[in-house]
Amino acid sequence: MRQRxxxxxxxxxxxxxxxxxxxxxxxxxxxxxxxxxGAESGSYQVPxxxxxxxxxxxxxxxxxxxxxxxxxxxxxxGGVIGEVGAAGVPAGYEEIDLGGAxxxxxxxxxxxxxxxxxxxxxxxxxxxxxxxxxxxxSYKDVVLRELVREGYIEGPDVLAAGVFISPELGDSVLADxxxxxxxxxxxxxxxxxxxxxxxxxxxxxxIKTRGTERAGLPDTDPRKQTYTEEQLRVIVEEAATRxxxxxxxxxxxxxxxxxxxxxxxxxxxxxxLSDETLELMVERGTFLVPTYRTVVDxxxxxxxxxxxxxLIRGMHMLPRLAQTVRRAHEIGVKMVxxxxxxxxxxxxxxxxxxxxxxxxxxxxxxxxIQSATLVTAELFGIENRTGAIEAGLEADLIVVPANPLEHxxxxxxxxxxxxxxxxxxxxxxxxxxx
Numbered sequence: 001m002r003q004r005x006x007x008x009x010x011x012x013x014x015x016x017x018x019x020x021x022x023x024x025x026x027x028x029x030x031x032x033x034x035x036x037x038g039a040e041s042g043s044y045q046v047p048x049x050x051x052x053x054x055x056x057x058x059x060x061x062x063x064x065x066x067x068x069x070x071x072x073x074x075x076x077x078g079g080v081i082g083e084v085g086a087a088g089v090p091a092g093y094e095e096i097d098l099g100g101a102x103x104x105x106x107x108x109x110x111x112x113x114x115x116x117x118x119x120x121x122x123x124x125x126x127x128x129x130x131x132x133x134x135x136x137x138s139y140k141d142v143v144l145r146e147l148v149r150e151g152y153i154e155g156p157d158v159l160a161a162g163v164f165i166s167p168e169l170g171d172s173v174l175a176d177x178x179x180x181x182x183x184x185x186x187x188x189x190x191x192x193x194x195x196x197x198x199x200x201x202x203x204x205x206x207i208k209t210r211g212t213e214r215a216g217l218p219d220t221d222p223r224k225q226t227y228t229e230e231q232l233r234v235i236v237e238e239a240a241t242r243x244x245x246x247x248x249x250x251x252x253x254x255x256x257x258x259x260x261x262x263x264x265x266x267x268x269x270x271x272x273l274s275d276e277t278l279e280l281m282v283e284r285g286t287f288l289v290p291t292y293r294t295v296v297d298x299x300x301x302x303x304x305x306x307x308x309x310x311l312i313r314g315m316h317m318l319p320r321l322a323q324t325v326r327r328a329h330e331i332g333v334k335m336v337x338x339x340x341x342x343x344x345x346x347x348x349x350x351x352x353x354x355x356x357x358x359x360x361x362x363x364x365x366x367x368x369i370q371s372a373t374l375v376t377a378e379l380f381g382i383e384n385r386t387g388a389i390e391a392g393l394e395a396d397l398i399v400v401p402a403n404p405l406e407h408x409x410x411x412x413x414x415x416x417x418x419x420x421x422x423x424x425x426x427x428x429x430x431x432x433x434x
Contacts, residue, residue, distance in 0.1 A: 050421025079421030111338025120155030211255030
């Protein structure tokens with residue numbers, strides 16, 4: 001992740017309260033956090049420090065080449081991958097026999113809205129070990145990042161986005177008193193810079209803004225451009241003063257093209273992108289995060305979107321987005337997997353579903369897996385720290401029973417999750433062959 005940010009214990013305790021509880025070193029964290037769709041409660045044990053683990057009888061998937069290292073031993077120590085293909089299990093290591101199951105780097109979700117511990121836990125149990133926030137409105141993504149980093153809670157590593165920079169902030173003005181003067185809107189260069197500066201003051205890793213309106217609200221048109229190229233460039237340039245990239249929500253082609261020309265790092269969604277804009281993205285090195293499966297959700301009853309207007313809209317958008325993904329792949333745009341979910345109680349979308357959809361839309365299984373590992377790590381700027389199973393990288397790993405290069409849906413059956421060297425989920429040995 002980025003350089004470790006200094007957070008006082010007082011701030012940590014305060015922000016724990018925002019997430020629904022308080023922590024005591026070595027104790028239990030009580031959860032009373034409410035989520036969209038209902039409240040959840042339970043207890044959370046503070047994770048133990050990462051130890052020494054030997055994963056034996058592993059079929060290790062090299063996500064760079066697609067090669068499989070069979071029946072291998074992988075050593076983990078202190079949250080880092082120590083050796084791949086070790087000759088044996090050294091003394092002092094806890095052995096976990098994978099029984100021939102397949103070991104991959106943890107998956108990454110490039111577009112999520114996680115703002116609670118139960119949500120973070122669901123993401124983790126689905127195999128997501130790193131997530132980039134697409135904003136949550138009150139800096140809870142910043143809080144989650146720090147609490148995971150400090151070892152207070154289990155969850156994916158988080159790249160936080162803070163407040164979504166939009167012409168109307170709505171209740172996001174409650175995130176910081178400095179935003180109060182923007183209650184009437186965010187449109188001028190000074191107003192745009194102020195929101196960026198407030199986000200940067202909270203230590204965000206990425207800035208999120210928009211080029212078009214939303215698809216998930218019945219009274220908006222996702223093709224309608226919001227910010228101009230000039231407005232978006234103000235955001236990009238202000239964020240660049242702290243070397244922070246910008247992700248841009250954009251369904252319509254005009255808004256997306258403006259964002260690419262302004263210098264954003266990624267286009268989120270991109271439903272109606274033209275070939276000209278896709279070619280410009282290749283030229284500029286702009287990534288595409290289609291969030292295809294969330295449009296599937298939009299086009300079907302139930303799930304996180306259940307509105308007749310949205311259902312009709314989704315039925316129109318889905319084939320158009322499928323066409324965009326196919327053309328983007330053919331043209332050579334770097335494709336990244338993202339869910340656009342908050343992993344709430346009604347969520348039916350997971351990164352593994354997005355990866356499987358990519359295969360259906362023309363990517364090879366290896367390319368699709370890379371879209372949730374190597375390519376995502378490149379988008380995040382952390383490719384030298386995670387995204388593959390190699391000595392010296394973070395011990396972010398998942399285990400699945402079958403070879404996902406042959407059966408991509410195997411990614412939907414995660415039986416072990418290791419995040420920063422900690423075993424967060426372990427369903428072996430009964431899961432194999434079950």
